[in-house]
Amino acid sequence: MNAAFIFGLLIALMLTGMPISISLGLTVLTFILTMTQVPLESVALKLFTGIEKWEIMAIPFFILAGNFLTHGGVARRMINFATSLVGHFHGGLALASILACAMFALVCGSSVATVVAIGSIVLPAMVAHGYPMRFGAGVIITAGSLGILMLPSIPKVIYAISTNTSIGALFVAGLLPGSLLTLMLCGVTWYIARRNNYPRMGRASWLQRLNFFRKSVWGLMLVVIIVGGIYSGIFTATEAAAMAAVYSFFVAIFVYKDLSLKQVPKVLRDSANMSAMLLYIITNAVLFSFVLANENMPHRLAEWLLGMDLGQTGFLLVVNLILLGAGNFMDPSSIILIMAPIFFPAAVQLGINPVHFGILIDVNMEVGLCHPPVGLNLYVASGISKLGITELTKAVLPWLITMLVFLVIVTYWPWLTLVVPRAMHMM
Amino acid sequence: MKVLDRLEEWLIAALMGGATLIIFLSVLHRYLAATAIPGVQDWMLQLNFSWAQELCIIMFVWMCKFGAAYGVRTGIHVGVDVLVNRLGPTARRRTLLFGLLAGALFTGSIALLGAHFVWDNGARYAFLHVLGIEGAGFEGPTTPDLEWPTWAVYSAIPLGSSLMCLRFLQVAWSFARTGELPRHDPTHVEGVQDDVPLVGEALAEGEQRERREGPDGGARP
Numbered sequence: 001m002n003a004a005f006i007f008g009l010l011i012a013l014m015l016t017g018m019p020i021s022i023s024l025g026l027t028v029l030t031f032i033l034t035m036t037q038v039p040l041e042s043v044a045l046k047l048f049t050g051i052e053k054w055e056i057m058a059i060p061f062f063i064l065a066g067n068f069l070t071h072g073g074v075a076r077r078m079i080n081f082a083t084s085l086v087g088h089f090h091g092g093l094a095l096a097s098i099l100a101c102a103m104f105a106l107v108c109g110s111s112v113a114t115v116v117a118i119g120s121i122v123l124p125a126m127v128a129h130g131y132p133m134r135f136g137a138g139v140i141i142t143a144g145s146l147g148i149l150m151l152p153s154i155p156k157v158i159y160a161i162s163t164n165t166s167i168g169a170l171f172v173a174g175l176l177p178g179s180l181l182t183l184m185l186c187g188v189t190w191y192i193a194r195r196n197n198y199p200r201m202g203r204a205s206w207l208q209r210l211n212f213f214r215k216s217v218w219g220l221m222l223v224v225i226i227v228g229g230i231y232s233g234i235f236t237a238t239e240a241a242a243m244a245a246v247y248s249f250f251v252a253i254f255v256y257k258d259l260s261l262k263q264v265p266k267v268l269r270d271s272a273n274m275s276a277m278l279l280y281i282i283t284n285a286v287l288f289s290f291v292l293a294n295e296n297m298p299h300r301l302a303e304w305l306l307g308m309d310l311g312q313t314g315f316l317l318v319v320n321l322i323l324l325g326a327g328n329f330m331d332p333s334s335i336i337l338i339m340a341p342i343f344f345p346a347a348v349q350l351g352i353n354p355v356h357f358g359i360l361i362d363v364n365m366e367v368g369l370c371h372p373p374v375g376l377n378l379y380v381a382s383g384i385s386k387l388g389i390t391e392l393t394k395a396v397l398p399w400l401i402t403m404l405v406f407l408v409i410v411t412y413w414p415w416l417t418l419v420v421p422r423a424m425h426m427m
Numbered sequence: 428m429k430v431l432d433r434l435e436e437w438l439i440a441a442l443m444g445g446a447t448l449i450i451f452l453s454v455l456h457r458y459l460a461a462t463a464i465p466g467v468q469d470w471m472l473q474l475n476f477s478w479a480q481e482l483c484i485i486m487f488v489w490m491c492k493f494g495a496a497y498g499v500r501t502g503i504h505v506g507v508d509v510l511v512n513r514l515g516p517t518a519r520r521r522t523l524l525f526g527l528l529a530g531a532l533f534t535g536s537i538a539l540l541g542a543h544f545v546w547d548n549g550a551r552y553a554f555l556h557v558l559g560i561e562g563a564g565f566e567g568p569t570t571p572d573l574e575w576p577t578w579a580v581y582s583a584i585p586l587g588s589s590l591m592c593l594r595f596l597q598v599a600w601s602f603a604r605t606g607e608l609p610r611h612d613p614t615h616v617e618g619v620q621d622d623v624p625l626v627g628e629a630l631a632e633g634e635q636r637e638r639r640e641g642p643d644g645g646a647r648p
Contacts, residue, residue: 276494
């Protein structure tokens with residue numbers, strides 16, 4: 001009864017289009033006022049203590065680092081390097097942009113930032129080279145979603161916070177699946193490009209490749225800082241994020257000089273705006289899950305799910321379907337904050353590894369980012385390419401299907417995600 | 428109002444930059460203090476950075492509360508607009524207005540609750556102490572590392588929430604009058620012109636290569 005009331009109210013409030021954070025908060029307030037004896041002041045206190053966790057602070061730092069990377073010329077040099085590597089294949093520039101997205105994803109934790117950083121440079125170049133805009137946009141939208149799968153990723157941090165999973169393990173767990181997705185996307189792109197005979201570029205010599213690598217190495221060094229730092233225990237994940245922010249600031253201003261000091265306050269303000277929005281949802285979601293836990297709901301839901309006797313395979317299928325469905329209404333952070341605490345207890349009882357479960361959720365979020373009505377990658381790509389959403393939806397289909405196949409592989413082949421963190425003794 | 432707007436923008440940017448700098452310095456300090464450089468190490472050991480983490484958290488929570496208020500003004504708070512966009516103009520207008528007022532209601536009540544909490548947990552004592560009256564209420568707890576009074580730290584909730592409430596009312600008022608909402612537009616990407624294609628270095632380099640290698644080694648049609 002209580003559960004029906006809480007979720008009914010939440011969904012009703014959300015459908016009015018008010019911010020998700022506000023609907024979460026209002027649901028909690030109404031519930032506490034009418035149906036429990038929990039003192040109201042604990043709500044106000046929870047709003048502060050809810051985000052008083054050191055791990056959460058990684059989010060603003062990663063957002064700041066991502067903004068410096070996007071505006072700081074790191075993406076451009078990665079594209080040049082990638083083009084020199086694969087430009088001579090069929091659809092070379094498209095393959096290069098996938099590879100550049102993967103490289104950028106290694107150092108950036110947001111898929112929208114990846115689409116902006118790589119797409120705004122590569123899409124016009126592709127059109128100038130004679131590719132149809134639709135083809136390029138389809139490639140960029142899906143390849144950009146690698147941003148939240150490879151190494152650092154904001155959804156992974158959020159999952160780690162709401163389920164107490166190791167952030168470091170989640171980061172490196174995305175490495176192998178991310179590489180597989182890169183290969184699969186490249187394969188589809190190459191096939192389409194060959195059939196349509198899209199242009200190829202000249203083959204670069206090894207000397208040129210080395211030269212481009214040298215120029216992009218400043219950006220790629222961030223991988224060493226993040227993974228090396230966390231792995232060797234030099235920093236915590238949050239400190240690594242702060243170091244990444246300072247390092248990318250340094251590279252953007254003093255090494256590449258693509259950003260002037262005058263633009264820094266704007267970058268800071270935009271990052272603060274974005275982080276405050278995310279932190280505000282997190283605070284209210286913490287409040288929401290506090291109320292849920294107070295009513296013992298995750299536990300009861302876990303028992304109900306286990307009582308259906310689905311087994312691991314069936315349970316994962318149901319979770320995938322629910323998450324894909326939720327991807328039609330909400331953004332990744334909100335979905336993870338609301339859903340992860342609910343499904344997590346049941347997943348653990350079924351013997352699913354928490355890191356594997358996190359990556360699975362992450363891949364679901366990637367799919368949600370690439371299709372309407374809320375897929376942000378699609379909207380950003382539409383902003384760059386000036387193509388309508390309907391046309392882009394059709395354009396993205398071949399790669400979207402590839403991603404769904406990839407989702408099935410990730411779901412039912414845990415080895416793929418778990419081998420790297422296990423080899424690094426991070427779990 | 429203009430002053431408040433500037434102050435808000437300046438505050439959140441400064442908190443963001445400041446927190447990053449503090450954590451960077453504290454990590455740097457930890458490693459400088461651990462490496463044996465004569466002179467530097469002794470100096471480093473005298474400095475104490477154990478409060479950095481706590482201060483960073485406090486700064487980010489403040490940034491979050493005031494940034495959320497700024498976010499109402501820039502329209503960055505995401506909602507589920509799938510259904511609302513299908514409604515007729517009048518119904519859509521009413522629903523959106525309801526959403527904005529609900530936002531004001533929530534932030535307003537949080538501001539009140541927070542103010543009450545802060546007042547009871549030391550603010551009353553502190554104010555009366557300044558006025559010379561002793562013994563009303565109690566002094567209230569302090570934070571573990573910095574030993575700042577928690578009421579001062581937690582006052583981010585009433586201050587930030589009342590500002591946010593004000594912003595919601597402002598947006599609701601201007602929406603009721605003009606029918607326009609502030610919209611954060613993630614699809615607007617800087618550096619992309621409308622008709623002139625922005626040709627990256629990749630393209631230029633590719634063409635140079637083709638020219639150098641002649642038509643045979645270059646791009647095939």
